[in-house]
Amino acid sequence: MSLDWANSDNLYVGAWASNVDFGEGDDNSAEVDIYAGMVLSVSAQVSVDLGTVYYQYFGDKESDELAFNEIYALTSYESKAGISEVNIWYSWNYSGTDAAHNICLLYTSPSPRDRQKS
Numbered sequence: 279m280s281l282d283w284a285n286s287d288n289l290y291v292g293a294w295a296s297n298v299d300f301g302e303g304d305d306n307s308a309e310v311d312i313y314a315g316m317v318l319s320v321s322a323q324v325s326v327d328l329g330t331v332y333y334q335y336f337g338d339k340e341s342d343e344l345a346f347n348e349i350y351a352l353t354s355y356e357s358k359a360g361i362s363e364v365n366i367w368y369s370w371n372y373s374g375t376d377a378a379h380n381i382c383l384l385y386t387s388p389s390p391r392d393r394q395k396s
Contacts, residue, residue, distance in 0.1 A: 288317040290329075298335065306344070307337035315350075327352040333373075343374045361386040 282292035291314040298309045315329020331348045335341045348369040355362045365382040 288319070290315055290317070305338040306335045306341055308335065310334050310336070323356050325354045327354075346371050346373055348372075 279296070280292060280294040282290060284290040292312075294311045294313070296309055298306055300306055311331050311333050313329055313331040315327055318326045318328070320326060328351055329349070331350070333344075333346050333348065335344045338344075346369050348367055350365065350367045352365045353363060363382070363386075367382075370376075
């Protein structure tokens with residue numbers, strides 16, 4: 279479940295919630311993420327989404343130890359060939375482990391139907 283708000287200046291905030299099951303020995307039953315950011319249009323083809331997320335878990339006596347913040351920069355380039363992305367997420371204390379980062383390279387090709395429209 280999510281609740282989102284955005285304005286005409288490309289600022290946004292939201293919250294996302296779901297049930298979780300981390301397996302035996304962990305009683306966490308829910309995750310709530312709160313996020314905010316802004317999307318910058320660099321050009322007609324290039325955009326950058328900068329934001330932050332706070333992850334919180336509920337249901338276990340040690341739930342607070344899993345909570346963490348994350349910042350991200352999501353870049354996107356759109357052309358007739360598709361959409362290419364370079365996305366970077368960073369947390370200085372991922373679920374109590376002291377550090378984590380993630381870099382993702384993505385490419386999305388237009389569907390055959392979309393190619394026919396171009």
